[in-house]
Amino acid sequence: MGHNKLSCSDGSQINCSSVVSSVGGSVDSECSVTDYIVSPGGRKYYKPSCVGDISVPFEIQVFVSLDKGYRFYKEYAYLGGFGDRKGTKKKDKDDVKTILLKNYVCSCEGFNDFYDFRKYVKRQRTISQRCGCKAKIVLKFMGEDKYFIQTFVEVYNHPLATEYGRQFLRSNREMNISLRNIVFDASKVNIGPSKIFGFAKEQAGGYANVGVSLPDFRKFNRYLKSFVRERDGQMIIDKFKVQYDLCPFHCYGRNAVVIVTDQCPAMKVAIRNAFSAENGLLAIKHRLYMWHIMQKFSIKLGNRLCKETDFMEKMKAYIWSSVLEIDKFEIGWKEVIKEFKLEDNNWLLDMYCMRSSWIRAWFRDAPMLGLMRTTSRSESDFF
Template identity: 30%
Template sequence: MDMVFTSLDDCYSMYVKYAKDCGFSARKGTTKTNSKGVLHIQYYLCTRAGVYKDKKVDTFDPNQKERLVRSNFSKRTDCGALLGVIFEAGSWKLQKHVIHSMSKLNLGPVKAFNVMKTCFGSFEDVGASKVEFKNYKGYAMVFVSFTGIDNHHCNVTFGATLLASETADTYIWLLRVFLKVVGSQPKVIVTDQDPTMKKAISVVFVDTRHRLCMWHVMHKLSLKVGVRLCNSTNFKERICGVVWTDILTPEEFESEWEVVIGEFNLADNDWLSDIFALRESWIPAYYRMEEMSGLMRTTSRLESENHFFGQVCNSKATLVEFMTHYETAIEAQRHMHRKNDHESRYKRPQLKSNYQVLEGQTADIYPKNIFCDVQAELIGIADCIIQLYED
């Protein structure tokens, strides 16, 4: 977007190379002149841009002078790949850069079009219609990310995509692409209660344990049972105490749940009945012995991810702005991962427990963040033993 060229030949060479890297070929398109007849806009297109129109030739007309050509299948598919360059201040610049720069100043597409009309003198000299400005500015796609946990127990983005819709077929296509890239199915996948995603996972990730995010389920609690009940009683505290713990067996959970539901007369609440029916998909009691079960219990991880992508996703942003923000955010995430790797490899943590031989061995094995959790457990064990002897 920020590229500037001294000649049209340089512009064309760049776009030809870009097209080749992207898997298509380019050709020169139409040009625009200003009110003085000077060339100031040049378009470059995909070779498959436009639609081929057959010429009607009357073969019975003796005066027909056009050479007859055998009909051929057209290779033009009305491809919309387009680059426009504009002559400005002695050099050629990418035209959409102007729209992008105006969007940074919070100027909408219509205002941007009117500004350019004023700059160039007429609507014809702008080189694009008001609708094309709106199409460039408009951005209404669904952002989907694949997030996991790295060896430092931090969120890491495996990949992301933009979808035009959220149908089951779209998600099936997306998961198949992800599977092709990664090469194997994930052991556990956690999503919200989206039914289309659930269907897609069952089709593509047949060997994966699909769990529902506890935070998404419990986030609806006040809305579904009433704000007054949650704020004026200890219902929320009681139900969260049953849901979030992983020390209960399935039988104990069901018993405790019924006690709380009965005490607050909520047996007729349809939403509570529905999520109870799905309990094996989101309640820790039913998968506490499975690997990675802790992924479903934490709220801070999801809140952190929402904040991370909240800086990227903006419904008012252009596609170019989104990509710029996304690449910056991902680079920051990668930088933090490299920093954690460096500190784990070259910095020795301070040993604090009474089991420093064991603690030292864990420091050699685990990354820094994981070691901190192990260290806290070792300190806790020591405190328990001391307390036992004191008693």
């Protein structure tokens, strides 16, 4: 049952209860929605054809709660091959917790406003699928938390998904907590969303069983990075505090001797706050990865200087050496800089000013175990 008349976008009306025209099954004999009604204006309006009678809503159908009604309509939407979303609602003036009317509509209902939000909010560019579809279900409150279907419109102005394609509808895709944990754990060891999606496919037994698509994995991974970017300093502080309570250094009553990181300013602040001398212990020494800094030479100074001359060989002889004293390193650095006329290079001046944080001559007495010469892959094991 449903409304007998439906106003079309072309100004005409169609009879929803009339016999629909069927053009048969879809490709590969999949169950799909191929039944449609042709309006007087010549436009096709579709109806689900592979939904059992027990799953089709009807007017005056009663549900014990609003959530039960929504779940029923969502299951109907999944079987029918269209997406659903929650629409408008009307609350009781005397009791705002009571919802008198609730609309659940097709995901293609309405049209997107072309208001330029970019002036105020940075938004991701997406393609709208809304086409003004009028399919909906309206639940009305009848007392004692029960609701009944007041209005049911079951005609759609767009083609519906096949049995295979309905899994890709937005309302049928959900990044549940287990999938989010997989993406989060994989990101900590630099595994991208494409590889982790393949792993999830193997774990679930097929792409159709994962429940989401590869773009969903990429979207969540992008959101995860944007979330962590502004909070990485506090996350490091919290992690260090936990490790401080559990690690053997706390048991022996002392901090770790050295911590090696990249040049992230937030890391510098986090380490200073978490392992300071305020607790009565010896303050930790913060050092920088030499590998990170050495990778920047060609970026800051250019490939021609670094790859077509012996500049890097001469610099590495002083940078990598573990036997040079501090004064000999400083003399050698200045000689190389003078030879290649780089006295005015700001980046080299900055690196020289912070030489005590990354040149080996300044921490010959600390047991580094090769940590200063790590690669990008091995660094993921330390944090």
